Amino acid sequence: MHDERRSLTSPGYGSSPRRWVTTNPRTARLLVIGVVIAVLAVLVVVVTLIVVLENRKGPTSHTPLPQAVTLASIMTHLKALEGIALGPGGGSRAVLTGYNKSAEYVMDQLSANTDCDLYTQEFLVPVYTQLSDPVVALQQPYNLSFVVGSDFLQTRYGGNGEYNILAPVFDIGDGCNASDFTNFPPGAIAIAQNGGRCVQYDKALNAEALNAAALLIVMSRGAAPAYGRVRSVGWTPDNPLVRIPVLSISTTMGTLVRNVIASASINLVTNSSVVIANTFNVLCATKSGDPERTVVVGAHLDGVPEGPGINDDGSGSATVLEMAIQVHKTGMPLTNRILFAWWGSEE
Secondary structure, three states, X not given: OOXXXXXXXXXXXXXXXXXXXXXXXXXXXXXXXXXXXXXXXXXXXXXXXXXXXXXXXXXXXXXXXXXXXXXXXXHHHHHHHHHHHHOOOOOOOOOXXXXXXXHHHHHHHHXXXXXXXXXXXXXXXXXXXXEEEEEEEEEEOOOEEOOXXXXXXXXXXXXXXXXXXXXXXXXXXXXXXXXXXXXXXXXXXXXXXXXXXXXXXXXXXXXXXXOOOEEEEEOOOOOOOXXXXXXXXXXXXXXXXXXXXXXXXXXXXXXXXXXXXXXXEEEEEEEEEEEEEXXXXXXXXXOOOEEEEEEEEXXXXXXXXXXXXXXXXXXXXXXXXXXXXXXXXXXXXXXXXXXXXXXXXXX
């Protein structure tokens, strides 16, 4: 997930032209490499469109899809999605803010410009919100405040509610087996190594089951703390969600805490929420083409709460939308049915 804070009118997307100049050889090389990567990415998209979607039968009298899907049309959709994000309701296209209006825009465009079988697929999804920055400070054997961002981060879905904890620390190894919790004192803050025999979600559920007040996960090999997700990837309503605070901490912070763990006492303050929300995917199936050999072309339509989500993944959603429109407008004969999809809860 990217923290998408830039909009189309931000510097670099340019409502006013800006010239980027560098005299640093290393920066210049990086810019050249970036341009080459961008060109290669465009070539990959074009080749994919030709190979996957031009599965035509008979003579070709229509405009080839890579020519019909224009940058100008994609930008029109992107500006519409940006307008939704920056309008009333929260400044983003996340599930709890602008996602529904984004989906309405896509469905209106499909209804007006295609004849596809248009429908939605509804489901429940947990939505995490960090309500304030977490605070972590060592109280014993001496006072030391840690820095959010560089020393630690609260993981997404790691904590539901407001907590102010003062507790000793207990090392649980990698936290994957019951034996790791031998002699664990209920109410203590567990500290575990990242990786090992299980994922962070398993470590958190194990710690919570043994009445840990919170869990600190130490990143490996000098890594910085990570803003990851502590829940089941394919979450369904019967999967448990973690209630206790779960924080990712740097290798340096983990080493410091472990060096004084015999007498360590930590104050940890967090405030976050997890709610279960209704959302939906938008699906559009072509009427022609073999339904037994369906090609799925999709992108996630939701964005992060922190910004409009134009790059991640408004760009993909806008491109898929224009592809669906042009497949219909060009009359491209299809060997295989195409299912165009806009996913509702990737973030």
